[in-house]
Amino acid sequence: MLNKANLMTILAIIVISVGVVSSAYTQLSYKTTKEITKDVIIVDGRQLNFNELYEKLEHKTIQAEKKGVIKNYTGVSLDGIIMEAGVQNPEQHQYKITGTDGYSPASPISWNNMQIGIITEDRDCVFPNLPGSFWVRDLASIEVI
Amino acid sequence: MRLDGKKLLIGTVLFGSLWGVFECTVGDYLHFSGLPAGIIMSGFFAFTLLIISRLLYKQPGMQVGMGLVAGVMRYFNPFGGCILCASIAIIAEGLIFEIIWYLGKLDVEDFSTMRMKMSSGVVVAYLCYVGGHMVTQIVTPLITTGMFYLPSFLAFIPNILGKGLWAALIGGFILPMVTSIRLPNISKIKEKMYYRVAIPSVLVCWFLLILDSLLFA
Numbered sequence: 001m002l003n004k005a006n007l008m009t010i011l012a013i014i015v016i017s018v019g020v021v022s023s024a025y026t027q028l029s030y031k032t033t034k035e036i037t038k039d040v041i042i043v044d045g046r047q048l049n050f051n052e053l054y055e056k057l058e059h060k061t062i063q064a065e066k067k068g069v070i071k072n073y074t075g076v077s078l079d080g081i082i083m084e085a086g087v088q089n090p091e092q093h094q095y096k097i098t099g100t101d102g103y104s105p106a107s108p109i110s111w112n113n114m115q116i117g118i119i120t121e122d123r124d125c126v127f128p129n130l131p132g133s134f135w136v137r138d139l140a141s142i143e144v145i
Numbered sequence: 146m147r148l149d150g151k152k153l154l155i156g157t158v159l160f161g162s163l164w165g166v167f168e169c170t171v172g173d174y175l176h177f178s179g180l181p182a183g184i185i186m187s188g189f190f191a192f193t194l195l196i197i198s199r200l201l202y203k204q205p206g207m208q209v210g211m212g213l214v215a216g217v218m219r220y221f222n223p224f225g226g227c228i229l230c231a232s233i234a235i236i237a238e239g240l241i242f243e244i245i246w247y248l249g250k251l252d253v254e255d256f257s258t259m260r261m262k263m264s265s266g267v268v269v270a271y272l273c274y275v276g277g278h279m280v281t282q283i284v285t286p287l288i289t290t291g292m293f294y295l296p297s298f299l300a301f302i303p304n305i306l307g308k309g310l311w312a313a314l315i316g317g318f319i320l321p322m323v324t325s326i327r328l329p330n331i332s333k334i335k336e337k338m339y340y341r342v343a344i345p346s347v348l349v350c351w352f353l354l355i356l357d358s359l360l361f362a
Contacts, residue, residue: 005258011264096294096297107287107289
């Protein structure tokens with residue numbers, strides 16, 4: 001029978017091992033994704049050159065609140081990117097956006113919000129009407145759901 | 146040992162207010178500086194206050210109350226990255242701490258060896274941080290959009306588990322440090338003295354919060 005001290009020690013070893021393995025996995029996955037999406041973003045399985053898209057699409061400036069401060073953000077519309085990817089009936093879908101660090105909001109983005117949101121030159125997705133947890137840094141892919 | 150209800154309530158509000166004011170001031174500063182605010186706040190400030198209050202008052206339920214007070218304070222302070230996410234995470238951390246303490250039947254007598262102190266610190270801090278982060282990832286989208294997309298959440302789990310490592314290491318240092326401090330016996334402190342210190346301290350915390358909101362608005 002394990003006493004409390006031994007049980008806690010085993011749990012601590014498990015916790016640290018899980019942390020180390022997850023950290024290594026995340027770093028490796030981040031590096032791989034960053035490498036793959038260096039110049040492109042993946043939309044519905046298609047690779048699109050981000051710089052070309054950014055030049056081609058109309059730029060717009062929106063106001064959004066970040067860290068309690070209202071700032072102006074300039075970028076291109078996310079809906080424009082979806083259209084460029086040739087997604088059929090875009091208004092009937094929802095979108096899962098993912099950053100190079102693997103982060104993706106735990107709720108898909110509606111078409112209405114894709115029309116309001118922008119992607120900046122640094123590939124940060126900004127949604128003025130959604131909480132900060134929906135913003136994604138360094139966009140890697142958009143999955144059509 | 147049962148403590149007077151009023152004394153416990155004031156203690157809960159006091160420690161919750163301290164936690165909340167740290168989150169709204171130090172937490173925001175760390176966030177603005179680009180430092181890992183969540184890890185430092187959970188692993189260091191929140192964990193220290195949770196442990197001290199538990200060892201000091203030895204009353205089950207107190208840490209849930211502290212989480213609620215701190216979460217409310219965080220919610221009404223209009224700064225930081227994601228206010229709702231942070232509030233939910235704080236409340237969840239208080240609740241998770243309480244559950245671990247209850248299930249583990251932990252008490253001050255358990256922390257007699259350095260091994261027990263360090264391993265408990267690692268486990269409790271890790272579970273509080275990881276649990277709080279996971280709860281907020283589930284609850285925030287549900288509150289804001291009414292939807293939750295499981296594949297996104299599952300894909301981000303390794304990231305949360307990895308970040309928790311830092312909170313665990315901080316926790317492994319904090320618990321031995323806190324347990325080495327000679328804490329007073331709350332039940333032996335004279336009521337007049339207790340309230341004279343506790344109530345103004347609560348007021349100072351809330352005053353600082355209001356001042357912080359007004360100065361940076």
